[in-house]
Amino acid sequence: MKLVRFGDAGAEKPGLIDADGEIRDLSGVIADIAGEHLHPDALTALSRTDPQSLPLVSGKPRIGPCVAGTGKFICIGLNYADHAAESGMEVPSEPVIFMKASSAIAGPDDDVLIPRGSEKTDWEVELGVVIGKPAKYVAEADAMDHVAGYCVTHDVSERAFQAERQGQWTKGKSCDTFGPVGPWLVTRDEIADPQNLGMWLKVNGETMQDGSTRTMVYGVAHLVAYLSQFMSLLPGDIISTGTPPGVGMGMKPPRYLRDGDVVELGIEGLGSQRQTFHADG
Incomplete structure (x- = not known):
């Protein structure tokens, strides 16, 4: 299934995408795409x-984040060897974990706000993994049993906040709207191999x-098992699994x-996003 949440921000309804690509209203069946569902x-x-x-949902409603009730938005850094190289960093011997504030979550086509004082706002297309069943101390062989499905995530980053100021990466990753998620939550049964999905991103075309x-250092099953050794993973938690090369920071x-730039991104089988970037104040 391709599950979707549609409607005004904060008042989204659950839906699914039918065989014709139309949205069907699920609100009479489930309360939301969250928690026990x-x-x-x-x-x-x-x-x-x-x-x-x-x-049938008529018109073209706003598409919201594809999952609700996300308690943890966990990101994996330097998880593509070629991205680590363009960043001038070594491939890590264990997954690099950082958190993105859940308040950063936005719809896939919502505007993204460039924060005040930003000079280095950057892009990163990533595969998102949504947890469906609580996971604690799980073995890698059992890890996929805890996955509800997959989505596109955009790990928008402010590099100066992230790397040039004191502290950890979180403040460069957590600005409002820096976490577009969706358009769909594609259930695990629809994706034969999450380690063989094409992914792309464009800026102004x-x-x-x-x-x-395919070029991930640590795959989905390993990441779920690894993270579950340090924290309980709960339904609705999102793991953003890292980005391939081609980010702005790595260019020469x-x-x-900048204000007015348009970013489009997508992953094979998971849909696409489109955001216009605007200066925040």
Whole structure:
């Protein structure tokens, strides 16, 4: 299934994408795409719903983040060897973990705000993994049983905040709107191999990133198992698994986003996003 949340920010309804690419309203079946409804058993039950029995959503509503109730937005740094190289850093011997504030979450086509004082706002297309069943101390062989599905995430980053000021990376990653998620939550059964998905990103129509999840250093199953050794993963948590090369920071000279720039990005089978960047105040 391709699950979607549509409507005004803060008042989204759950839906699914039917065979014709239309949105069907799921609000009479489930309250939201969140919590217990993300459990694999619940998703299996939901998959038995006939899309034709659901109300057709007319028009072109705003698409919201594809999952609600996200407690943790966990990111993995330097998880593509070629991206680590362009960043001038070594491939890590263990996954690099940092957090993105859940308040950064935005819809896939919402405007992104360039924060006050920013001079180095950058782009990163990433595969997002949504947790469906609680995970604690899970083995890698069992890790995928805890995954509800996948989505596109955009790990927008302010490099000066991230790397040139004191402290950890979080403040360069957590500005409002810096975490577009969606358009869809694609359930795990629809993606045969999350380690073989093409991914791309364009700025003002120019291709900047053109990669594949094949070149991940640490794959999805490893990351779920690894993270579960340090914290409980809960339904609705999102793991953003790293980006391929082609970010602005790695260019010579570096290139960063400015007011009015348009970024488009997508991942094979998971849909695409489009954001216009605007100066925040």
